[in-house]
Amino acid sequence: MDLHEVRRRLEAREELLSPYAARSVTSRGRKRPEAPSPLRTEYQRDRDRILHTKAFRRLKHKTQVFIAPAQDHYVTRLTHTLEVAQVARTIARALNLNEDLAEAAALGHDIGHGPFGHAGEEALAECLPEGFRHNYQSVRVLDRLENAGRGLNLTFEVLDAVEKSSKAREDIFAEGWGVPVTLEGQVVKTADAIAYINHDILDAIRAGLITENDLPDSTKRLLGTTHARRLDTLICDIVEASWAATGAGPEPVIRFSPEIHAAANELREFMFQRVYLFDTTRQEAERGKRIVRFLFRHFLAHPEQISPDFSLPDDPVERRAADYISGMTDRYAIRLAAGLGCPDAVGWQV
Ligand code: MG
Numbered sequence: 001m002d003l004h005e006v007r008r009r010l011e012a013r014e015e016l017l018s019p020y021a022a023r024s025v026t027s028r029g030r031k032r033p034e035a036p037s038p039l040r041t042e043y044q045r046d047r048d049r050i051l052h053t054k055a056f057r058r059l060k061h062k063t064q065v066f067i068a069p070a071q072d073h074y075v076t077r078l079t080h081t082l083e084v085a086q087v088a089r090t091i092a093r094a095l096n097l098n099e100d101l102a103e104a105a106a107l108g109h110d111i112g113h114g115p116f117g118h119a120g121e122e123a124l125a126e127c128l129p130e131g132f133r134h135n136y137q138s139v140r141v142l143d144r145l146e147n148a149g150r151g152l153n154l155t156f157e158v159l160d161a162v163e164k165s166s167k168a169r170e171d172i173f174a175e176g177w178g179v180p181v182t183l184e185g186q187v188v189k190t191a192d193a194i195a196y197i198n199h200d201i202l203d204a205i206r207a208g209l210i211t212e213n214d215l216p217d218s219t220k221r222l223l224g225t226t227h228a229r230r231l232d233t234l235i236c237d238i239v240e241a242s243w244a245a246t247g248a249g250p251e252p253v254i255r256f257s258p259e260i261h262a263a264a265n266e267l268r269e270f271m272f273q274r275v276y277l278f279d280t281t282r283q284e285a286e287r288g289k290r291i292v293r294f295l296f297r298h299f300l301a302h303p304e305q306i307s308p309d310f311s312l313p314d315d316p317v318e319r320r321a322a323d324y325i326s327g328m329t330d331r332y333a334i335r336l337a338a339g340l341g342c343p344d345a346v347g348w349q350v
Pocket residue numbers: 080084109110192
């Protein structure tokens with residue numbers, strides 16, 4: 001039999017998606033053309049490539065908000081990524097969009113995050129003349145660094161959605177890094193915010209920074225008073241407010257209703273004030289930043305110690321050091337820095 005019949009059947013199913021959905025057969029394609037897979041569409045193939053990388057596995061020991069937590073129930077970059085993927089798939093499926101594309105982009109969206117979350121990102125941004133942004137680094141990991149420096153050769157749509165998944169401070173939908181060209185990319189961008197503002201509430205309560213009662217009144221009134229209720233409200237609202245994306249309307253765009261949008265932004269701002277920028281969170285973050293700066297200085301002085309597996313040989317030493325450090329997990333960076341005598345890392349049990 002011709003196994004390619006399987007892929008053709010999957011591609012035929014994509015014909016039933018919304019007229020606004022991305023279809024794998026009309027993808028803008030890969031930089032290096034490849035023969036099709038017999039069993040999978042192009043987006044399914046991208047999803048699998050991302051899942052099987054070492055960079056994806058390392059997400060399990062990278063910070064979401066709380067650095068190298070000793071307790072097992074805190075969210076890590078890996079569980080965050082899995083939650084984003086699930087929320088994105090639910091929304092994409094509900095709107096009859098391409099679930100495989102949404103899943104692939106969601107799994108890759110944070111793969112470029114360095115150790116210590118946004119603190120590590122800020123420290124690397126100070127170190128590099130060109131700056132450092134985790135969304136650009138995610139594209140760099142997927143497109144250049146993985147697969148022994150050859151990259152994964154992903155489709156344009158997946159890389160576009162990863163690059164534009166990041167959000168500016170002022171609004172969940174702020175266009176700081178551009179609007180994804182596909183609705184599936186827009187779904188991932190929103191699913192990221194839905195996932196993190198909700199799981200970060202649980203972690204902040206777990207850490208004793210806030211109680212359920214502290215949440216803004218609009219949150220309690222409009223989004224609900226439990227984790228499950230808040231998630232459900234936000235996801236159902238986005239599906240309803242974005243219904244045009246199914247083909248039912250002329251202006252397909254992924255959005256919340258105005259009331260829920262305002263409540264979600266208020267909740268996000270509350271999280272910035274009470275959790276992300278809170279003193280103890282900042283103190284821990286500053287410690288992480290000092291470790292990143294220490295490692296950066298160390299590798300500039302000892303470029304021969306930069307692993308060739310996580311950097312490109314022809315790049316300037318600053319870039320190679322940043323690529324290597326940003327690939328590290330929290331605990332790897334702490335242990336390495338402690339071994340080199342960094343006072344901020346010595347004695348940090350991980
Ligand atoms: Mg994320």
